[in-house]
Amino acid sequence: MVDYNQKIDYVFKVVLIGDSAVGKSQLLNRFARNEFTLDSKATIGVEFQTRTIVVDQKTIKAQIWDTAGQERYRAVTSAYYRGAVGAMLVYDITKQQTFEHIARWLEELRSHADNNIVIMLVGNKTDLGSLRAVPTEDGKEYAEKEGLFFLETSALEATNVESAFQTVLTEIYRIVSKKSLIANEEQGNGNTSLLTGTKLVIPTDNKQVTLEKKGCCAS
Template sequence: MPNLYSGVGGGGNLNQKIDYVFKIVLIGDSAVGKSQLLARFSRNEFSLDSKATIGVEFQTRTVVINQKTVKAQIWDTAGQERYRAVTSAYYRGAVGAMLVYDITKRQSFDHVARWLEELRGQADKNIVIMLVGNKSDLESLRDVSTEDAKEFAQKENLYFMETSALEATNVEPAFITVLTEIYRIVSKKSLVANEEGESEGKSALLMGTKIVVPSQEPILSGGTKYSCCGSS
């Protein structure tokens, strides 16, 4: 993947022009470190005294990707079962997701398939998903092998990275990878839409226009004998 990421800002200048706003959701079991990943990416902070998220919280961070200013709006969804019905509405409009598990808790990895099923059932089919194995600093307590996670990610066509919010390992690359891929998809869609719009505009403008060519009968533009416009 080309490195389109060229810079970063915090909250961003109030007068800064925002080219894109991308909504990303953090999902996964409770206590896997979703809030800490968000705090590390958005504010470069880590709190050992973190409390469970109730409902939904969100933070923003502005980055520059391929010379475009992108505001990442990152939603931290509570992992507890009792909040899942409440937070399901927050998948709406999400173009990226970080599916987080704790490498020291096998159960949190075993639940990933269920979270993924819910995500795919609620979100846009083109959503960019990163599987994140958090707490890589606790290697001695590892309960989920990197190979198992890689295999699952490949099978489900997900991006994959192991992170440590505590040590700030791979947190930035994980978010930037997702944002860059979202940008690639969105800018490609915009390009196609613009091309189709231009094509339709030309057709509408040229439809029914008669081009009079000496010694020939008038022909509608785009006719087999004569066209006013060369192929693009």
Template structure:
């Protein structure tokens, strides 16, 4: 995978642009996760996000250049009106809660319902338990989140934006899954055309069956802070 940021001067050929949305309650660390992934930065005095912002980072997946366009929104209720435009065109979503605040995990089903009502039904979703560095303040057992993720067919990882634990892994997981789905769709489209069906496939959705696999949580002891 490439380094942080996009290629100098914008000369790099981009094969794909994948829109990812970050959702979850306010102050769970969505902006910090984005900052860590896009710029490898973490700010202790991070201010609450107002409205919507997005950042990009270009990576290489299976020899293709993929530009991740990650959208971050304020988790406060008064900004919920942005939903339909925010979710439009999103291929992936990170559903974030704070492992030290049970309420943020209890709100996850509501966020998931909103996501599924506004986003494409084939969107790739990963559940993220952030602030794994605060293990001594944990209020959400890993097993609770893992069980929920398995029930809902979501990927799942615990991360620490502060220590950079699993942030790269989380984005790599969701982007690689999207990449594989997009490539399968392209393959299916090519097969249909090859079978004499020359009708335009523009705007046609080709559904890929099968639920997402759940990514096993790695213990803090085994994880590098890369």
């Protein structure tokens, strides 16, 4: 359990992207409130929810953003991606087309977001296994090729939803804490030069942590 009187050490923004009706809002509701609504309506515009977790005795506030997958809302992209340090790239395992569109979503994500962003490819709706159109191996292979994490989930049955978000947030924390340690060591050695690479500033309690471009990693 999280002690809400405890100070927040980090705030991480994570975005949900993918075609309409793949279950992005349901994944968010399941993670943030442990809820699932059968008559869920399409998301209009942008909304976000938060949840606080503890990693390595540090309190992390996850700010999860959800937007509509319909083309007419794509104009929100640059503001939507700004400051994001994690992304859940979601497709529906029963709809081949939503998987085929992942490449386009990934290209958009990489053109708008920082190079350091941690990305999880999510094949949602495993509860509809009898209607599966996208083999698990296809998702795995694509994730490995692009250097993404990968999990299949069911928002309805709460399968792997917690694991997917926890993996992304823990990986973000690992990168941030590592870079923070390097920065502190450099200051201790009297080296005030900035870390090389693309810099991503994340507010933490009156501190700023600078991230450097990392190598890819896959689960």
